Structures are given as structure tokens and as C-alpha cells.
Amino acid sequence: MRPTGRVTMPVLAVVTAVLAVPLGATVSPGSPDAYSPLEMLRGMVGPVSVQAVPAPHAASPPQSAAPDTVLPEPQAIPELLASGQDRARALAGIGARAEELSGRRATLWIQLLAVAEKGGPEAGALAARALLHADEGEPAEGAGLIRSELDTVPEADRPALLGLAAHLLDGPDPAEAAELRTRLLDLAPDASEAPEAALRLARYLAGPGEDRERAVELLEELIVSAPNHPVAPTARHMLTEIRRSP
């Protein structure tokens, strides 16, 4: 089942929040500046009651939580998303999982939240399965899963999945991550994931032995097409640095 119009604005809020995370920065639950995915989720799903499973960093249960509603285990999330029967509970589970984690891993789960909110059940389930691989220390396998099953999800959901797969590969295989971002930009240059993908791809291409000219092109296109996007200031800074460097 596709998301309804009721959640459009919260979705935008989540996407904006995810994009607003500085590149390379991490989200640290508990820090004053950290945003709480669970809090955002509560805002999104409105009356749906959730009860936090005890976890080191879990937020205290909301006042409106129904006593018989428990958050799913992470392993159950793909199935819940795929079935479409208990999507709100799955989303709450993703949010809770993000709160349990810290740093880059938390960021990935927040990204999953955006994919699951915005995309169809197949996309959400595939992304969740990929992240479970990452949780087990196998991010490349997670990315491989997305790559191999990408054709099974609707076209509109593919950019978000490619972006997530590229994130999974940033550490273990940056070249492959760059290839996925190139594919994302070819497939959907106007997708909401495109600016961040372009920025990260440019950062990779500006590295030694890569394609600096293409990096400059990407940054210029990004800035000109989205001058007020949250990543535009970083793109301008990067462009200046690339031009200054010998």
C-alpha cells in the first residue's frame, strides 16, 4: 500500500532532516542536538500507539502508548513492511532501532525510515533486509542484495534504494558506491536523493587519480539546479577547494 496524503508533510520533514545531517557527521542520541527519529515518527503516525522495548538509549514510552502494543524486533521489520498489514508498527520499530544505535549506523536506519515512509512495501522490505545485513557487519552483502533485487521494486523507489546501497558501500567499497551514485543520477537526476548523491560522488571523484573535471561539473550542476538545497553550501565550499588545489 502506498503512503497516503496524510503523511506527506511528515515525510518531507524526515527527508529534510536526513539531508540536513552534515556529510560525514553522525547522529548521537542523547546529545542536545540530536533529533529523535522516534519523536519524528510519533509526529508522523499520530494516534498510533507504541511502546518502547527497553534499550540502552530508548526514549521513555509516550503517554498515549497502548499497553498491548510492542515494538517489533528488527528481524521482523522486513516482513511487516512487505505485508503492508502493520506498517505503522514497522515504522515505529525502525525509529526505535535508530535510537538504539549511534553514529553512522543510526543514520542508515533513519535513511531506511525515509525509504519505508516514501516508498512502497517492496522497497521498504528490501531496504530493511539490507540494513539487517549491515547490522551483522556485512554492509557489502546488504548493498549486493539491493543491487540484485532492484528491478523487482517500482521505478520510483529505486533512487532511494540506490542511495541507501551507496551509503552501505561508502566504507568497504567507495568505488562501487560511486558507481551506484552514478547510476542513481543517470536514472533519476531530479530525484530528491540526487543532490546528496551528486555531492558524495563529487567528493569521491575529486580524490587522487579520479576525475576532477567531472567532480567540478557535478558540483556546478548541483549548485545551479538547487542553489538553496541544504547541501549547496557544502558543494560551494568543495568547489572552491577543488579549484584552489593544484
Add this chain to the structure above:
Amino acid sequence: MTRRPTRTAGAVIVLLLALAAFLPLPAAAQHLLVPMDRPQSDHLKAYGLTYWVLERGETAEWFLNYRDGAFLLPDSEATRREAALRGVQAEPVDGAAVARIRARIQEGNMEAVPLETAPRIAIYTPPNAQPWDDAVTLALEYADIPYETVWDGEVLQGELDEFDWLHLHHEDFTGQYSKFFLAYSGSAWLQEEVARNEEMAARFGLDDVPTLKRTVAEEIRDYVEAGGFLFAMCSATETLDLALASHRTDISAAFANGRPPAPDATQQMDWSRAFAFQGAEVQTSPSVNAFSDIDFHQVNTANRRPLGSFRLFEFAAKIDPVASMLVQNHQAVISDFYGLTTSFRTDRLKPGVTILAQEGDRAKYVHGTLGEGTWTFYGGHDPEDPEHQIGDAPTNLELHPNSPGYRLILNNVLFPSARPAPLRTQ
């Protein structure tokens, strides 16, 4: 025969107009207005954008006192792209909007000044200087305005004629190495500076470094007199005038030329040669790190005065567009900042010097003319580093894109673009 529009055609027009309202930018406005008031995202790069337009052979206008000194640029896809790349806010405006702005300018203390040429810029700086040694270099680098560097050799070979605008690095034109011998005599960088200057003096057959610097100062004076634009900051302001006025005496400490200064040096000064100052007492003691009593703040002496804020004057834009151009800013009161010369005692200014900004009874920013040219002196070293010390990290202007103190520097850079056409005489 005139065809009357049909109802269908009218509906199409209404539909098109309605659609146009949702476009992010008008497809083709006639101009781009670059506002310079507080909402401008990057004031400093806005100057670079305007320079870029001029460099392409196009013309622009500077709306003095309108939205704190907005620029009007011809609209084009390329200019919009450049504005976006630089992060400069630019608003498309059509002919009717420009007409309304001109009407406002006509009514108020405002003026529209055409900008016609991209000035050729030279910075007088030693060959080994780092960009962060000099606020002007930092500003030009950040705003992406091209410049060339010159030093004593180029000046003495007459190369200043190739430039419209000359900025002086914080040079000590008295040839005393900023009196850094007091604190840095063992430093490798100072020894290197001494060797480089002595070598330059020998190359041009001059007796010593103070003579070299005074000769360079005279060349700079000739450059201005012939129509050049001079902008100096920090110690270059004070020492340039001291060098020019000391042509018949010796004001330099023994460490600079091997001789003690003349005991009556102050009395022998010829201020008629100077740009801005007169009647100053020369500081000839080698143990006092000051050049004269022109500077009010005396930063490296026991008489050091604390920093305050300086206020920009507002000038009548239609009557005095030059002074108005130099003070365009989104902030009238600016925090002061030290330099080897921080501010100028007003009782040491020549009559006719225009004070552009003042802090109490001392001037921070002054302007004047000499012959066909003009000069502007701005006290202090770095507007965003009030207590700049040798070895400090460079100022990162990405953190200060709206710096009002740096804006004053860039006003000077564009000022030569507005050179009025020569008056036609019978």
C-alpha cells in the same frame, strides 16, 4: 487589419500567466538586482560577481544607499548560473521594477552609478608573503577577483602604469622592518626579509633599505598623481607618508641603515609630500615599536589604547558619490581591529582629507585626492581578527561572508570601475 484576440486566446494568456506565477524564476527578466542589505547571503562574493560581469565586457550599476548599495546586473543565464555558484542572492527584476527603483533613488539620498570597467588590480606584497598576511589578498581570493602582485622591483621598473588600482600590503616604508627587531631579531623570517630587502636596494644601486623604500614610496606617489587608485591598510598608511615626508632627513633606526636617526628628524619633515598626514612627531627610538604619533592606538607600546567601534558616515550620494561608494555597507557601526597602525589622530590629518569612518576623535578610514588620482587609507590589519598576531591562523572568510569590515575593502576595489567620464570642455 488588426485582429482582435478571441476569447480562447484570452483564456490561454490567463492560463500562461497563472503558470508563470509558479515558475521559480522569471524566464527572462531584464536585470538581476543583487541586494546588499542584511538578507544578502554573501556580501563579499557579490562584489566578485559584479567584477565578473564587468570583466566580461558588460556594464553594471551601483545603487548607492539603495538596499545598502545594491548592484544591478544585466540578466543572462550565465550570470544567474554564476550567482548560484558563488552563493550570491540575485533577484530578477523587469523594466517596470527597475523604473520604480530609479524613482525611489531619484527621491531619496541615493544615486545610481554606472560601473563600466573591471579595474586591473595590483597588490604590493613581498614575494614570499602568504595570502593570509594581508586582508585585501584574502578578500580578493574569497571574492574570486583576479589580481597580480608587484614588489619593489616592479614598482621601480615603472610597471605600476599597467594597473588601475594598487593596494599596499602592510609594508613599512620607513625601511625599519616594522621595528620587529625588538622582538623577532633572531627569527629566520625576519633575517630572510632583511636579506631580501638589502639585495633589492643593491640591485637598484640604492644605499640602504630606508632609501629603497622611500624611492618606492615616491613612485607610488607619482602613480597616484597620474591618476592611479591607491588603497592602503595597516602600517602602509602611516609609513608611506612618513617615508615621503622624510626625503630631507633620516628617521630610520640604526639597525636599518647603520646610522642613528637625525636628532631633529621631526622638525625636518616635509609634509607637503605626504598624502594624508601632517605635523606628526616621528618616533625615532629603536626601542619603541611605533613609527610616529599618527596612530592613536599604539598597539605595541606601553600607551596601547583599547579597541572600540567605528562609525561610517553617511554622505550625500548625489553630491558626493565617491565617498558614498566607499562607505556602502549593511552595518554602520563596526567593531574596531588592531594593526601596527590602527587609527589616525584627526589632529594629524591634512585639511581636505575626507573622514569616512571615525571612532571618537580619531579616524579609522580616510580618503583624499592627489593630482588625477585618489587614495584611501584604512587602519588596522584584519577586520575579522581584531588582535592579529604573527603566526596566527589565517582568517577563513567562509565564516564571514557578510563581514562589514571586509566590505569596505571591496568597495574600494569596485570604486575605479565607476570612474566618471572626463568632462567635455569646449
